[in-house]
Amino acid sequence: MRKIMISILILAGILSLAACSSGKASGEKKQIKIGATAGPYSDQIKESIKPLLEKEGYSVKIVEFNDYIQPNKALDEGDIDVNVYQNPRYLEQFNKDHEMDLVYLYAVPSAPIAIYSEKHTKLSDVKAGVKVTLPNDPVNMARSLQMMEQYGWIKLNPKIDATTVSEKDIIENNLNLNIVPLEAGQLPRSLGDSDFAFINGNFALASGLKLDESVAIEKTPDHYLVGVAIKKEDKDKPFVAALQSAYHSKEFLEYTNEKLVGFVKPSYQTELEAKK
Template sequence: MRAYKIVFFAVALLFSMALTACSGSDQEANGSEKKEIKIGATAGPYSDQVTEGIKPYLEKKGYKVEVVEFNDYVQPNIALDKGSIDANVFQNELYMKEFAKSRNLDIVEVIKVPTAPIGIYSKKHKSIDEVEEGTTVATSNDPVNQARALIMLQQLGWITLKEGVDPTKASEKDIAKYNKKIVIKPLEPAQLPRALEDVDYSFINGNFAISSGLKLKDAVVLEKTPPHYMIGVTVRGKDKGAQFVKDIIEAYKSEEFKKLNEENEKYEGYVWPDWMK
């Protein structure tokens, strides 16, 4: 009988240990106990925001934070999906949804952040009035950001888009009329600052403009950025409710982060999300 009790308690102990181990694994899997975070961002303003405002806040809460910089709009989402990073901040919601759909990724936006607007830059012209036949205009070749450029071109009166076109999905084939005889040159987003040497005007996303040494005030024209083009923090769908994600959101909503954006002159000209106003 005594031997039976010993065996029984031994089995019970092993079962209890197994449950504890499983519980710990489940907690780690859903991110509730995660204390090391890798946040991906494109080099420039969003990487700076994380390094200067988000990382210090999270480290005070006991996290170890690594900022991983990227130089394009593809790898940050691939890295997030593969688990190489835990969150990224570089893209607007429309781009994120389009990318996720085309690659069958489960990624979601959890908060919008102060955004450097897209702008028209030029090394050859000081205004948008210096347009003549053959004027070259570089735009992003990704569908979402090219649509933004085309809408701006229409607002400037340089082109007319077909009636009824979805402004978030406009492409060159939707141009009904060239009011100015411009030549549009689609390029990789990261190449747009370098194109300034070869074209008359270049539509450059804020992050690439700033990381290349340009300032927002240098733009000939800045976009009035609507909410759907605001940059957001993206995570894997399964992590949306995880504690580390809640803490990242808390860091962005902190007074420390707001103060950073108010007082640091390099963030002058950024568009603030509604929750921050």
């Protein structure tokens, strides 16, 4: 009898180890750490994406960041599994600068860059010598400078790639604007010291600014939409598919329409609306 019991226990242990081994081999991951900048992208996850994933049996932890550097470093080092805060142009440049191989998967509803001011209410208020602040990272600086050119404030060197222009590529500044690049997260806090500030939507909304209170809003092209990024080797893992299902769901579209008024919707949401 004792030998039978020992045999049963050994068999149970073998089956348990086999089950664990099978789970590991399948790459199944039921805990997801998602990094996002504090504000609208973190809120999207917290209020809609996380509950949808939890219904599928996932445990979700949200890690908030206050800059544009650490979320990619944390992803590359494996401290988080996903991040949501950047557009594909920014990630492409970051990969080159830091020798990383992170992958942009798809866009999420994105808050555009907008111009804010505590001193002016319209673009025509611009005068000679006024102070204009804008993000100092290459991609968002280029976006802001392109907006300034569209408004007739400056002229950029046409021989330079429009996506990589900097303040050094301004060939005409007839108003002698005082153009000051700052770290993106600092722009809302320094708003009172500038005449006009180009502020990324996530930092603007996180600081209490509203899109409908801005002086002007960017017409955001697809390549500047914030999206989901992962490590390349995770692309085919089940948790990545589950995350995509949540973002592409009818439930998240309903959340977007209710809570994210003024955000630029990704194509999969506009296509889903068209089917209604």
